[in-house]
Amino acid sequence: MSVAAAGVGISSVERTGGPDGPVRGAGPDSAGPVGSRRLTPYFLLLPALLALVVFYVLPTLTLASTSLQTGDLQQGYSITWHWATYGDVLTQYWPQFLRSFAYAAAATLFALLIAYPLAYTIARRAGRWRNVLLALVVAPFFTSFLIRTLAWRQILADQGWVVSIMKSTGLMSVTDWLGLTSGRLLATPVAVVLGLTYNFLPFMTLPLYTSLEKIDPALLQASGDLYANAWQGFWRVTWPLSLPGVVGGTLLTFIPAAGDFVNQQFLGSVSETMTGNVIDSLALTQRDYPSAAAMSLVLMVAIVVLVTVYVRRSGTDELV
Amino acid sequence: MPVPDRDQQEILAQLRRAGLSRRTLLRGAGMGGAAALLAACGVKGTGSGASSSSTGASSSSTGVSSSAAAPAGSSASGAATSGSSAGTSSSASASVPSVADRSDTDKTLNWSNWPEYIDVGENNASDHPTLDAFTKETGIKVTYTEDVNDNNQYFAKIQPQLSAGRPINADLFVVTDWMAGKLIQLGWVQPLDHALIPNLKNLQPALMDVPFDKGRKYSLTWQSGLTGIAQNPAALGGKKVESMDQLLTDSSLRGKVTLLTEMRDTVGLTLLDLGYNPEDFTDEQFTEAMAKLQAAVDAKQIRQFTGNDYAQGLVAGDIAACLAWTGDVVTLKADNPDLQYVLPEAGYTLWSDNLVVPILTPHKKNAETLINYYYQPAVAAQVAEAVNYITPVVGTKEVLAKQDPETAKNVLIFPDAATLSKAKGFMELDPDQEKRYNAAFAKLSGA
Numbered sequence: 001m002s003v004a005a006a007g008v009g010i011s012s013v014e015r016t017g018g019p020d021g022p023v024r025g026a027g028p029d030s031a032g033p034v035g036s037r038r039l040t041p042y043f044l045l046l047p048a049l050l051a052l053v054v055f056y057v058l059p060t061l062t063l064a065s066t067s068l069q070t071g072d073l074q075q076g077y078s079i080t081w082h083w084a085t086y087g088d089v090l091t092q093y094w095p096q097f098l099r100s101f102a103y104a105a106a107a108t109l110f111a112l113l114i115a116y117p118l119a120y121t122i123a124r125r126a127g128r129w130r131n132v133l134l135a136l137v138v139a140p141f142f143t144s145f146l147i148r149t150l151a152w153r154q155i156l157a158d159q160g161w162v163v164s165i166m167k168s169t170g171l172m173s174v175t176d177w178l179g180l181t182s183g184r185l186l187a188t189p190v191a192v193v194l195g196l197t198y199n200f201l202p203f204m205t206l207p208l209y210t211s212l213e214k215i216d217p218a219l220l221q222a223s224g225d226l227y228a229n230a231w232q233g234f235w236r237v238t239w240p241l242s243l244p245g246v247v248g249g250t251l252l253t254f255i256p257a258a259g260d261f262v263n264q265q266f267l268g269s270v271s272e273t274m275t276g277n278v279i280d281s282l283a284l285t286q287r288d289y290p291s292a293a294a295m296s297l298v299l300m301v302a303i304v305v306l307v308t309v310y311v312r313r314s315g316t317d318e319l320v
Numbered sequence: 321m322p323v324p325d326r327d328q329q330e331i332l333a334q335l336r337r338a339g340l341s342r343r344t345l346l347r348g349a350g351m352g353g354a355a356a357l358l359a360a361c362g363v364k365g366t367g368s369g370a371s372s373s374s375t376g377a378s379s380s381s382t383g384v385s386s387s388a389a390a391p392a393g394s395s396a397s398g399a400a401t402s403g404s405s406a407g408t409s410s411s412a413s414a415s416v417p418s419v420a421d422r423s424d425t426d427k428t429l430n431w432s433n434w435p436e437y438i439d440v441g442e443n444n445a446s447d448h449p450t451l452d453a454f455t456k457e458t459g460i461k462v463t464y465t466e467d468v469n470d471n472n473q474y475f476a477k478i479q480p481q482l483s484a485g486r487p488i489n490a491d492l493f494v495v496t497d498w499m500a501g502k503l504i505q506l507g508w509v510q511p512l513d514h515a516l517i518p519n520l521k522n523l524q525p526a527l528m529d530v531p532f533d534k535g536r537k538y539s540l541t542w543q544s545g546l547t548g549i550a551q552n553p554a555a556l557g558g559k560k561v562e563s564m565d566q567l568l569t570d571s572s573l574r575g576k577v578t579l580l581t582e583m584r585d586t587v588g589l590t591l592l593d594l595g596y597n598p599e600d601f602t603d604e605q606f607t608e609a610m611a612k613l614q615a616a617v618d619a620k621q622i623r624q625f626t627g628n629d630y631a632q633g634l635v636a637g638d639i640a641a642c643l644a645w646t647g648d649v650v651t652l653k654a655d656n657p658d659l660q661y662v663l664p665e666a667g668y669t670l671w672s673d674n675l676v677v678p679i680l681t682p683h684k685k686n687a688e689t690l691i692n693y694y695y696q697p698a699v700a701a702q703v704a705e706a707v708n709y710i711t712p713v714v715g716t717k718e719v720l721a722k723q724d725p726e727t728a729k730n731v732l733i734f735p736d737a738a739t740l741s742k743a744k745g746f747m748e749l750d751p752d753q754e755k756r757y758n759a760a761f762a763k764l765s766g767a
Contacts, residue, residue, distance in 0.1 A: 158638045273766035281767035285472045
């Protein structure tokens with residue numbers, strides 16, 4: 001109790017004492033009469049706003065208008081406010097939506113379980129190896145992620161060593177019994193989640209590292225002085241202070257993973273297609289652009305809702 | 321997004337051409353090489369992109385010429401004589417502005433083709449001896465790009481430009497029969513000037529009056545192939561897959577079977593297995609075939625639907641048996657000599673990929689010169705020997721019989737009359753059928 005209070009107390013002190021607070025408060029007051037000063041922030045925002053409009057707002061509007069069109073290639077498409085497309089894609093493809101979110105959630109959880117100890121070690125225990133280890137976390141990006149995903153196809157192959165070890169140790173019969181595998185690893189949900197976890201692991205590790213590295217070791221010493229053991233110190237000091245990293249990392253993992261289709265395509269089978277695969281097929285094979293646009297928008301809205309709820313729940317407003 | 325699939329296949333193709341076996345390719349040590357090749361792909365990509373923009377710029381500088389009516393008019397008369405479905409297309413193409421042909425002054429040509437679909441140099445995979453000889457002979461410099469991996473995806477790529485009346489990157493590209501037919505109907509490809517292609521006399525007579533382009537006004541065959549069942553005996557445990565029915569229902573193959581994303585191949589073979597004719601079938605028969613395929617998917621018999629990326633899994637043994645294209649399997653045998661190929665007793669599909677010239681290209685004459693060049697038996701023999709598909713050029717077998725008797729004897733490359741008698745094409749679909757069948761087939765593969 002006291003430890004937690006100390007932690008929160010100090011962090012709030014830090015916040016008010018931080019550079020942003022006073023400066024932001026003082027800015028408008030002192031520069032009030034000067035018009036150009038007041039506009040400066042908007043000028044500074046201009047490039048970002050332009051980029052946002054050109055690369056986000058306009059495409060989204062195009063997407064929205066496409067989703068309400070009907071027609072075909074020969075006759076052309078026109079907006080007919082055909083809202084039924086949304087109902088159609090939802091009734092037809094809800095399993096793919098559920099699967100996407102389930103796989104993305106699983107991958108996010110596994111990535112967190114792997115990345116937290118990793119980031120903790122790099123931030124707190126690595127000493128002079130810190131930079132080397134950080135470089136190693138980023139190193140996979142030097143190779144195309146397609147190549148890396150294809151590599152898993154070799155590693156998990158039916159005749160590969162991973163499968164033969166799993167079979168000889170009896171692990172495979174356990175996972176088979178659980179319905180996770182079926183005598184093979186490749187072309188199963190396990191392989192897809194593994195691919196997602198692997199590909200997004202650095203996106204989880206780096207935010208975690210940044211927030212863990214910022215934590216003042218003196219806080220942990222203080223918790224020790226207040227009779228917290230190591231576990232209590234972690235749970236009441238380190239974990240709450242690392243929450244911004246956890247939230248950032250989970251968002252950076254979950255959002256792209258939910259829309260991913262490459263891992264499914266390379267590592268999955270026909271039985272576990274995700275939303276991304278459906279959009280790919282609708283847009284490029286079936287050329288049903290309205291349905292593809294509707295799918296994309298539904299996915300976007302669903303992610304926004306999930307993320308909003310999550311951020312509210314985890315109360316990051318206070319922690320960031 | 322088409323990118324991964326295309327990249328993936330391109331990477332595999334490049335690696336294969338570079339003489340690395342697919343199995344060693346990803347074993348860690350291969351990673352550096354793979355990355356280098358990927359980088360090479362990237363460079364190649366930008367190269368073709370740059371050339372496309374220059375084509376665009378030059379054509380706009382020439383402006384839309386008033387001689388536009390000439391090719392459109394000739395196409396109309398051509399269509400009138402053939403009296404086929406091409407009639408609708410010529411009216412469509414007449415409305416599209418054309419550009420003046422600058423082939424005589426601008427000796428370049430952009431050719432888009434499928435991966436591994438042409439001869440390669442012994443040491444350098446990006447070197448194509450027949451193309452080099454062509455450049456030497458005619459002075460026409462060819463930019464050869466392997467960016468067609470899937471008919472639908474390539475269509476999705478060129479459709480925005482062509483439907484907006486803008487030229488595409490390629491002056492010549494290769495697509496499968498039904499897609500060629502669709503492009504002809506849309507009026508997006510130009511009629512060929514047969515006077516510039518005297519070697520047309522070497523075309524296999526059976527290919528002269530194909531249903532989608534009677535008299536070959538708009539397209540000419542590049543290569544043909546059969547779709548049958550490839551198998552890896554080691555993964556099958558001594559079994560042999562003889563029929564589509566066995567492929568779809570034999571539970572010992574569960575999860576080790578792949579089918580093709582090309583609807584006409586997968587559905588075509590299933591229709592044949594059910595005793596129907598893929599060249600002429602009803603909606604009910606199509607539904608029955610889909611039900612049979614769906615049952616196999618539900619039973620988890622089917623691992624995946626693939627393009628020619630079944631290659632890796634088949635050689636490695638992850639795939640025990642799959643639908644596959646003849647030329648691929650002949651080539652893959654070099655990696656794994658045990659691979660077997662079965663043409664089902666009930667029948668199999670025969671398809672062709674066709675050279676077409678898109679509208680608005682300023683290099684049509686160059687394209688026709690190139691087509692004429694590849695219709696020489698001696699040149700076709702060089703290609704046939706490398707790609708192992710069925711050549712449309714009469715006289716190729718005789719040339720190869722002297723140079724490479726083994727290839728000349730292979731019935732998968734030079735099918736005899738008995739083999740061809742059981743090979744079927746696929747019926748032409750109207751846009752409504754096309755849409756319904758594609759949607760049903762996509763649902764089958766989980767999307």
